[in-house]
Amino acid sequence: MSDQASKPRSFQEIILRLQAYWAEQGCAVMQPYDMEVGAGTFHPATTLRSLGSRPWAAAYVQPSRRPTDGRYGDSPNRWQHYYQFQVIIKPSPPDLQALYLGSLEAIGIDMALHDIRFVEDDWESPTLGAWGLGWEVWCDGMEVSQFTYFQQVGGHDCAPVSGELTYGLERLAMYVLGYDDGNAMPFNAPDAPIPLTYGDVFREAEAQYARWNFDVADTDILLQHFIDAEAECARILEQPADDPKTGRRIVMAQPAYDQCIKASHIFNLLDARGVISVTERQAYIGRVRTLAKACADAFVQTQAGGWEAA
């Protein structure tokens, strides 16, 4: 306990402790999904696996991108590329709140000195056709996590219900490590032979992406990519379940979902470029949601999604 409760010294130590903690609770510790996403929820380990009846438990770090949040690396607490730590357990265990509080202790938050609160915050993702009820978790007035019981994903009722925890790693780490400027917090151990700050690792790239996201990205090409991803997603899902080559039943939910993720990210880029008007926005979100729903429909036709041969 004394080791566990000791203060972590770096950003990466917080990640390592969270991974160790949730591994101990029985989660499969997965790696980030290898595509650009806006939030950890987009990882198929959450979106798709929260569907269907099969139990599931996973934890992972997900690098996430929100082009509109770019500040050229100058903001102390905003980056267009940031990290989320995500935990998803289906069915949600009855002691999920206690497990979550245990994870805060594991990263050195002393429950006897801090004020932890569960403040109503309902979650909705119009692009994923998903919603849930839960809270934002406050530590001394600061939001350190989102805690959600998924009710619907891709238009499907979640049964059983998944419990989802999302930690905003930068903000949480700044708080635990005691830094007001996120760029200044240690990424690795401060006494490592080559100590690196968060800013050393990301600041330069932040400026580059901000410039590209806001001013340089070719909107015609992006728009074409969006249309292509949308078409490919539909084409994949149109294929018959039975593969003519192997003679096996192979519903290609995840490759189709990759296209949905792509479309969603391209939409975010177009948004950052300022070429999407308020009214068009809703239409784009609706188009991505249609893809997400179609992928959810396909996933529940797979074994992982609970499908069984009759």
Added chain:
Amino acid sequence: MPDLLIELFSEEIPARMQARAADDLRVRMTDGLVEAGLTYAGAAAFATPRRLTLTVQGLLAESPTVREERKGPRADAPEKAIEGFLRGAGVSRDDLELRDEKKGQVYYATITKPGRGAEAIVAEVLESVIRNFPWPKSMRWGAGSLRWVRPLHRILCILTDDAGEATVVPMDVDGIKAGNVTEGHRFMAPGALKVSSFDHYSTALRGHFVMLDAAERAEAIWQDATNQAFAAGMEVVEDRSLLAEVAGLVEWPVVLMGAIDAQFLDLPPEVLQTSMKEHQKFFSVRNPKTGRIERFITVANRETADQGATILAGNARVLSARLADGAFFWQNDLREAKAGGAAWLKSLEAVTFHNKLGSQAERVERIAALAREIAPAVGADADLAEQAARWAKADLPSEMVYEFPELQGLMGRYYAEAAGMPAEVGAAAEEHYSPLGPSDDVPTAPVSVAVALADKLDLLTGFWAIDEKPTGSKDPFALRRAALGVIRLVVENKIASSMLPMFDNAMRRAMAAASPDRGDLNLKELDDRVAIVNLLTFFHDRLKVYLKDQGVRHDIIDACVAMPGNDDLALLVKRATALSDFLKTDDGENLLQGFKRANNILSQAEEKDGVEYSYGADVKFAETDEERALFTALDQGEPAIKAALETEDFAAAMTAMAALRAPIDAFFNAVQVNTDSQIVRRNRLNLLSRIRTICLEAADLTRIEG
């Protein structure tokens, strides 16, 4: 008689739902018990973030036995009918009783329903209450299908008898078994806690750092907050809704006061207050000497060994980060305001107001032109009104309003000041959204009134032009509220002015915006007219709602709407109010009856004779004193009533009309209108028509009910 204690222990219940939920639990539970025959002496419900609690004192230990008599078939009815009756009533043939009735002998059955114990009834009612609880939003969790606001963990349900002996009510809702166990504070006293009665429960909870009663928590917070502020020579800015919310976020409130970093003290107090309230749920603490907000109060949910030092430091850090954002927005906005705000106005061009009505910039153009036209009617300077209208939406693209939309308007005033604009312009920016609700203050400054009217009329005519009128409960653009706003602006500022010309100007521009390339001007003119008449009707409907709240009946408004000049809302209200007051008097009610009688007789005669009796009554054909007296009264009354109506002094007109009541009553008592002499009859009908004419000049009394 036993007492009942129920606690539904769950994960954190949203603060805004707690009070209502406690009330729902009390009402539904006690209604259910009473319906099942269990009356009680008293009940009270409580809520904390993690529990809903109900205590019912003096509950009946069992429901009374009920006897019900049921009438059956006649003695000579077919065997099948009698058997059917026996089955339905659940009795045997021997239980039946034969009674003599007029049509012969009839079977009667007496059904006895024995009383049931409180345990069984409580279990049944509570399960139903839990399964049908009216949460605004509920959810499932784990692998279950039960719905609750957040996962439900425990059901505590005990009956405590007079000796203090507690029994757990045996029940089970989707695997959650009722027990006699609760839990204390999540962090300060975790673990199970057995209880035996409500008194024991509330004392035990307090010992385990849970203050059960939200009112007590709120009171404790407020006391402590004001004491701490007072000790520092300051005062807490009162905020009832925040207090209620904060009391719903804690089970063991601990009030902590901290200082706001000096670099943020020059921010507008509303910005500090809004940021602290919205993001952090902090109270603002004002220094009465400087008038500034200099400290904050946060309410933690626990005591700590360091007296809250860590918690306070953390909260202060979060606040500084938030306010750093606020200060950044404020500085950027001031720079833009001082430069004249051209970039903001320009960016309104890129903001769509509605895809069929163009951009915010186009809307501002329309409001500016309209405000200029309205200005003379409300006593405002036209140039100022136009300038104010052009600035009214300038703060929408500002960074502060983007962050805190509720500060729209107010920031417009600050930025107008920074830009060195006339005070009227800033005031109009702040006030032109008002009145928003029925209890909201109505602006009175002429320039603000002009812009507020222009803003709302453009909104209304715009959505009328694209045929997006409110229907039923659907009013997504809050058009009813806008119309009520116009009514209150006009009536409460006593603006005597026809609305139609204003509608006309607004509608012309709205139609142009809605269909910029429509060629057929004649058709467009026609559409305009239809839309305007329709809009006026909408206003009259809203006016009914407005006046109904002031005790004026809808038929009275109908009677006044039927009069000319009904687009002058202030006049309409004046007329309706006077008529309503008049009809509440004895004279008014009787005069109305007299008018109706006269009108009925006339209408029937006119229909029968095929002529209109409207002229030529002559006193020389009068046969009775009552007839002659009515002639005299009308001769005297008519000029006074007409004069009063011409000056729109409805109260005086009604008073003069009241004088007609007695002669009219006397006339109808003594005189038969339809006599054999056609000359006398026609003369009397023509006399009645004088009553009709003079009354109808005040209002269309034919529309008054009753």
